[in-house]
Amino acid sequence: MVLSHILYRSSGRLDQFKQDCEDILVSARRQNQEYRLSGFLHAEDGIFVQWLEGPAEALDFVAGKILADPRHRDIAILAKGEIAERQFPRWSMGFSTGESAPLFEYLAEQDINTHDKRAYASGIHRFLLERVA
Numbered sequence: 001m002v003l004s005h006i007l008y009r010s011s012g013r014l015d016q017f018k019q020d021c022e023d024i025l026v027s028a029r030r031q032n033q034e035y036r037l038s039g040f041l042h043a044e045d046g047i048f049v050q051w052l053e054g055p056a057e058a059l060d061f062v063a064g065k066i067l068a069d070p071r072h073r074d075i076a077i078l079a080k081g082e083i084a085e086r087q088f089p090r091w092s093m094g095f096s097t098g099e100s101a102p103l104f105e106y107l108a109e110q111d112i113n114t115h116d117k118r119a120y121a122s123g124i125h126r127f128l129l130e131r132v133a
């Protein structure tokens, strides 16, 4: 079975960001279990970053729905493609917020060049992994 992943960043709707996060998590966790997907979602200041992984076909199908979701826009795909093993095997969808774990502070502290897409993606990947360590 080919395992694949996608990592993106998007902007949410500020006026109902908190409610959107709660609704998204409920349906994401249910559907990800059904499709054997796992991953992590971080929400901060109206921004989402999400890592989603699993069997390539299921991932393409669910990622297609997510990318078309009107609850976010300005979606930038930071990384995608095959992976050798799951990064979040125990999480149908982990979740953190900027209040408990500020991503942008982390990227600044690590001196990550946010204009370098590869460095940005790998910084976010490390940040998300630290949330479940």
Ligand SMILES: Cc1cc2nc3c(=O)[nH]c(=O)nc-3n(C[C@H](O)[C@H](O)[C@H](O)COP(=O)(O)O)c2cc1C
Pocket (backbone or CB within 6 Å): 024, 027, 028, 029, 031, 032, 039, 041, 048, 050, 052, 062, 065, 066, 067, 069, 071, 072, 093
């Ligand atoms: C930021 C964000 C992250 C999401 N993450 C997931 C996810 O991990 N899994 C999932 O099934 N749906 C996720 N969704 C919700 C999907 O976009 C969609 O609403 C859901 O798959 C239900 O689709 P359906 O009504 O066609 O079944 C996410 C939506 C947003 C805005």
